[in-house]
Amino acid sequence: MKTLSNVPDKAGRFAQFGGTYVPETLMAALHQLRDTYARIHNDRTFWDQFETLLETYVGRPTPLMPADRLTAHVRQSADAKHGAAIWLKREDLAHTGAHKINNTIGQALLTQRMGKTRVIAETGAGQHGVATATAAALFGLTCDVYMGTEDVRRQHLNVVRMRMLGARVIEVDAGSRTLKDATNEAMRDWMGSVEHTHYILGSVVGPHPFPMIVRDFQCVIGNETKAQTSQRFKRAPDCIVACVGGGSNAAGIFYPFIDDTSVRLVGVEAGGTSDMLGDHAAPLCQGQPGILHGSLSYVLQDEHGQTAPVHSCSAGLDYPGVGPEHAYWKDADRVEYVSVTDAKALDAFTLLARAEGIIPALESAHAIAHALVLAADMPRSANLVINLSGRGDKDVEEAARLLGR
Ligand SMILES: *Cc1c(COP(=O)(O)O)cnc(C)c1O
Secondary structure, three states: OOOOOOOOOOEEEOOEOOOOOOOOOHHOOOOOOHHHHHHHHHHHHHHHHHHHHHHHHHHOOOOOOEEHHHHHHHHOOOOOOEEEEEEEEEHHHHHHHOOHHHHHHHHHHHHHOOOOOOEEEEEEEOOOHHHHHHHHHHHHOEEEEEEEEHHHOHHHHHHHHHOOOOOEEEOOOOOOOHHHHHHHHHHHHHHHHHOOOEEEOOOOOOOOOHHHHHHHHOOOHHHHHHHHHHHHHOOOOEEEEOOOOOOOOHHHHHHHHOOOOOOEEEEEEEEOOOOOOOEEHHHHHOOOOEOOOOOOOOOOOOOOOOOOOOOOOOOOHOOEOOOHHHHHHHHHOOEEEEEEEEEEHHHHHHHHHHOOOOOOOOHHHHHHHHHHHHHHEEOOOOEEEEEEEOOHHHHHHHHHHHHOO
């Protein structure tokens, strides 16, 4: 099998995917970012600083935990030979409760290197906004976060958190008043402010070099998993399962294993309430190649090529596009992509809470739901790792509402 890790190319391409489909006015900013990143890529002091912050501030390495009662639950309904051992990579234990902080700390450090004093971000559920506001506070950077008015209403607690951290939340009252519109506004801001402002993108999406930079910062998850699995069971895991919104937690845990085809990699998208356009957020399973937010990847679109509305019970997966590297992995048949419905994710949410005393993020619950199905078909000697991308405190009210029906 060919090497898949040597992407993107200089133009930011993952085969035909990726690239930089942006207005001319953004090209200078992207070139500056690309050049800065090329310089720090081999700069040991940068990565030492990054690793020290991950250790002392974020709390890394996050544990790899054997989920014994979850494993027992799977084995109960499998025959004597089946039921893989399930392990949880505990990103929920990272500071602010999810993997997103890995990326925002890395990009805040980049901002400092570029001599800039202000960061902006887009946010849907508010999780990336909180992670950005957190990193901005740590580095003493001015922080403005764009958020759709509909999301401001739905995710009020995160708005309060961002403001508490010293960030300004700029409400976007355009379009569907959600993440897509907030992203457009953040890009517009950046066009006029690039001299002193860095745009901290929240996932492995957007124009080159963002998908590569965010992947590289999130790779700490996969690198730790590699070290932890080889220490715990002297070999690579047989299977890794991660949820896919924009795709950053999945890319972070998959990428260090991408050239080792003995490791089965499975990405789980939001299946929502049905397979009908508008009822789910599964672009890799149901979308077509198209351009969204500056790069070519799979996108959910209607028959006219217009970006389609999406739905998921989990706000972090509620996005019509996906990172271009996932599109590349899909077309190369390296990673399998499936979708899990709201209902199945809610069942897994409750199951993990009761079986292990861990309330997962609704995003992560999608990965858990599918991992249970996979583990039941794998031999008992096999090891399956679930990337538990975040904790579920933020979701308990929504989950209770949905479960109460
Ligand atoms: C934001 C978020 C996701 C989805 O984003 P990716 O870029 O796909 O990782 C998944 N899980 C949690 C807990 C999140 O906060």
